[in-house]
Amino acid sequence: MPVLRCTSKLLGDIDDEPMAESSTPGPSPLGDWYGHIFTADRHKCILFINEPTLFVSLACWVMKSQYRQIVPFFVESLTLTLRNQAFHPDEIDFILGLHKDTTVG
Numbered sequence: 001m002p003v004l005r006c007t008s009k010l011l012g013d014i015d016d017e018p019m020a021e022s023s024t025p026g027p028s029p030l031g032d033w034y035g036h037i038f039t040a041d042r043h044k045c046i047l048f049i050n051e052p053t054l055f056v057s058l059a060c061w062v063m064k065s066q067y068r069q070i071v072p073f074f075v076e077s078l079t080l081t082l083r084n085q086a087f088h089p090d091e092i093d094f095i096l097g098l099h100k101d102t103t104v105g
Helices: 008-013 070-084 089-098
Strands: 003-006 033-040 043-050 056-062
Touching: 003 008, 003 070, 008 033, 033 070, 043 070, 056 070, 070 089
Parallel strands: 003 033
Antiparallel strands: 033 043, 043 056
């Protein structure tokens, strides 16, 4: 099960509670993700980075109401990125299937 490890700044903005460090799940086939929020030109942006591959999914000009529940927002952002990068629909379904149980770390 993949873990979305958020910076403290992002954790302060979301409603999801991080899981306890002692209950860390087993490794995911595609690795964990890191999430960071920053401001660019007075607009919030969230950057998701895959740990082993450094694959990036960027969501710009987001509002707090969009990412309060960070896991569905992450999956939606990842879906859009995969489509924009011209991944085959079967590959997208496979990747999203591996991320259906993502937790916040």
